[in-house]
Each structure stands twice: as structure tokens, then as C-alpha cells.
Amino acid sequence: MSLAxxxxxxxxxxxxxxxxxxxxxHRDQFYAALGRLREAVDAAKxxxxxxxxxxxxxxxxxxNMPAFAIGMGEKYEGPxxxxxxxxxxxxxxxxxxDLSRRLISSVMQSVDTAYAEEWRFDHGIMVPLHFLDPDNxxxxxxxxxxxxxxxxxxLHRAWAFGEAIRAAADALxxxxxxxxxxxxxxxxxxxxxxxxxxxWDREFLDRWARQDRAAMLSYTDAETYRDAGQGGFEIRxxxxxxxxxxxxxxxxxxxAIPIFAVGCTVGVMEIV
Amino acid sequence: MSLYQLxxxxxxxxxxxxxxxxxxxxxxxxxxxxxxxxxxxxxxxEPDIGLLYVLGVNxxxxxxxxxxxxxxxxxxxxxxxxxxxxxxPVRAGLYAMTTSLDEKVSS
Ligand SMILES: [Fe+2]
Numbered sequence: 001m002s003l004a005x006x007x008x009x010x011x012x013x014x015x016x017x018x019x020x021x022x023x024x025x026h027r028d029q030f031y032a033a034l035g036r037l038r039e040a041v042d043a044a045k046x047x048x049x050x051x052x053x054x055x056x057x058x059x060x061x062x063x064n065m066p067a068f069a070i071g072m073g074e075k076y077e078g079p080x081x082x083x084x085x086x087x088x089x090x091x092x093x094x095x096x097x098d099l100s101r102r103l104i105s106s107v108m109q110s111v112d113t114a115y116a117e118e119w120r121f122d123h124g125i126m127v128p129l130h131f132l133d134p135d136n137x138x139x140x141x142x143x144x145x146x147x148x149x150x151x152x153x154x155l156h157r158a159w160a161f162g163e164a165i166r167a168a169a170d171a172l173x174x175x176x177x178x179x180x181x182x183x184x185x186x187x188x189x190x191x192x193x194x195x196x197x198x199x200w201d202r203e204f205l206d207r208w209a210r211q212d213r214a215a216m217l218s219y220t221d222a223e224t225y226r227d228a229g230q231g232g233f234e235i236r237x238x239x240x241x242x243x244x245x246x247x248x249x250x251x252x253x254x255x256a257i258p259i260f261a262v263g264c265t266v267g268v269m270e271i272v
Numbered sequence: 273m274s275l276y277q278l279x280x281x282x283x284x285x286x287x288x289x290x291x292x293x294x295x296x297x298x299x300x301x302x303x304x305x306x307x308x309x310x311x312x313x314x315x316x317x318e319p320d321i322g323l324l325y326v327l328g329v330n331x332x333x334x335x336x337x338x339x340x341x342x343x344x345x346x347x348x349x350x351x352x353x354x355x356x357x358x359x360x361p362v363r364a365g366l367y368a369m370t371t372s373l374d375e376k377v378s379s
Binding site: 018188258 | 336
């Protein structure tokens with residue numbers, strides 16, 4: 001009953017940080033789709049916003065890398081990056097520690113997630129929040145899937161994580177809006193930044209939108225790395241969204257915007 | 273080679289203003305406690321973004337270290353290409369270059 005909304009979006013730092021260098025018409029269409037996503041989140045009247053992200057070494061590193069982590073803090077801060085570089089002002093985000101604790105306990109029935117009472121948001125969460133919660137009004141529950149430091153979280157476990165979030169949310173009285181944020185094909189922060197395999201992206205989004213679990217889970221990491229770059233490993237977050245929502249997806253926006261270094265994506269999925 | 277230690281230093285300086293301040297005041301002292309080769313130490317201190325890239329530092333860490341040194345985005349991308357020209361292909365990790373040396377993907 002209480003998974004109130006499931007959506008996906010991109011989070012690349014260039015989306016805000018290099019906004020002035022994109023084609024204004026393309027940028028504005030993408031921003032408008034993010035605005036539409038914000039309105040949809042608001043319309044779902046969530047008690048908390050859960051953001052499943054693909055962290056980039058802001059909190060988790062190879063000294064102790066969890067496959068999954070969920071935040072349980074009273075508050076969070078971000079961005080961890082230079083605010084002038086990301087062009088997002090620092091903010092303190094309200095957590096939902098009691099709700100987090102109950103959610104985590106339930107997720108743990110099927111997925112061994114780590115939890116964290118400290119968490120500093122990087123662009124992976126701050127860019128979505130910048131667009132979806134400009135007034136900083138929501139309580140936020142951050143979550144992370146390891147898409148950066150191999151061995152990576154297997155795709156079928158990302159799916160299981162989504163399922164576990166769904167089961168946990170359904171057992172809670174609060175309404176939770178789930179936003180899963182990642183890139184599809186991209187080669188971020190390399191000299192190839194701006195390279196995007198649009199055909200691969202469209203194929204993945206098609207599998208996602210038609211809720212084709214087997215097709216979504218069939219990519220090997222070697223294939224993804226070859227065709228979609230190391231940034232393509234972030235499909236795990238979109239897969240978690242599909243595992244949670246179980247319905248058909250709808251892509252509201254997709255366009256490769258090279259200066260943003262990613263195929264800029266906004267979508268929602270029906271909860272069934 | 274101690275890519276893990278090199279990466280860990282960059283991860284920690286990126287996220288910790290106290291280490292950033294120490295580095296600004298005395299770069300050598302900020303590196304104490306990290307088991308680094310002379311090549312790695314030199315690349316951090318210069319900073320030689322191209323060499324750090326070739327050594328295999330993950331771009332998600334490297335781009336913030338470049339920004340910390342005031343290196344603008346296009347310059348950051350160019351420095352990685354220049355690093356490959358000078359030092360050869362990326363030696364480790366997932367962030368290898370897949371395009372040719374003089375290709376400009378996006379500026
Ligand atoms: Fe990312």
C-alpha cells in the first residue's frame with residue numbers, strides 16, 4: 001500500500017555544473033521533464049523520499065565497500081563536491097531515522113544491506129534533489145548500490161534489493177516515494193566524457209519499460225563495460241526500480257546531451 | 273605500485289576539508305601515512321592529472337582532485353589525453369580511454 005511512487009532519473013554532475021554549456025533548448029526540455037517528475041512526486045504525497053543512488057566514492061570506499069547501504073541518519077549534508085563546481089548550494093537534508101530503521105529491518109529479511117547514520121550526499125543524490133525537492137521539504141532516505149568498485153553488486157541482487165524495498169514499504173504505514181538514479185551508457189570523468197551509446201541506452205530503456213526482468217538481468221559486466229562504459233554499471237539502480245514497481249515503465253525524457261556526459265533520462269513506473 | 277593507497281589519499285582529501293587545509297599549508301605532510309611510490313607522490317604534488325589518470329585513479333575521484341586545484345573541465349579532459357600521450361595507456365582500473373588520442377568527444 002505504501003510504496004507511493006517509483007521514478008528514475010539521471011544525476012550526472014554536468015546537468016547542473018555545466019548547465020550553461022548545453023544547447024539551451026535541449027537543456028530546458030530535460031529540465032522540464034525533471035519538473036514534471038517533481039510534480040508527480042508531490043502528487044503522490046509521500047512522507048519520505050527514498051533515493052537509490054550509485055555513489056561515487058563520497059562515503060563508501062574499498063576499505064569497506066557494501067553491496068547495499070541505506071541511510072538511517074537524522075540529517076544529511078550535501079553536496080560533498082565544491083558547490084561552485086556542481087552549482088548546487090549546500091543544504092542540510094532532514095532524514096527519517098525511525099522510518100529508516102523500520103525499513104532497513106524489513107529489507108534485511110531478504111537482503112543484507114549495510115546501514116549508515118552518517119552520509120554526505122554527492123551529485124548522485126544532490127542533482128536529483130535539486131530538481132525534485134528544490135524547497136528542501138522532504139525527509140530523505142538515501143540508499144546506495146555499489147556500481148563503482150568491483151566486485152560490483154550483481155544485477156539480480158539489485159533486482160532483489162528493489163523487491164525488498166517494495167516489501168518493506170508495503171508493510172509500513174508511511175508513504176514512500178522511490179527515486180532510482182543512475183546513468184545508462186556513459187564514460188564519465190574520462191577523456192571520453194560525452195561519449196554515449198544511444199542505441200544501447202534505448203535498448204536498455206525498452207527492456208526496462210516493458211518490465212522484462214530476464215532481459216534486464218542478462219547483461220554481463222564485461223558486455224556492459226564494452227558497450228556502455230564503466231558508467232553503464234549504474235543500470236543497477238534502474239533495475240532496482242523495476243524490481244520494486246513491477247509494472248510497465250514510461251520514459252518521459254531521453255536525449256543524449258554530451259556536455260552533461262550522459263543520456264539524460266526521466267521515467268516513471270507503474271506500481272502493481 | 274600502490275594504486276589503492278594513492279586512490280585512498282585522493283578519496284580522503286576530496287571529502288575532508290581538514291586534509292585540504294593541511295595540503296594547502298604543507299603538501300608533503302598531508303601525504304604522511306600513505307604508502308606511496310615516488311612516482312605517485314610526485315603526481316599528487318605537481319599535480320600531474322595525466323599521470324594520475326594513467327596510474328589508474330578512478331575518474332570519479334580524479335575529477336574532484338582536479339577541481340580542487342582549480343582545473344577547469346575541458347582542461348581536465350585534455351590533461352588526461354596529454355597524460356596518455358606522455359606516459360602511455362592507462363595501467364589499471366576501469367577508467368581507460370576508448371577513443372583515439374586526438375579525438376574530441378565533447379569539450
Ligand atoms: Fe553516477
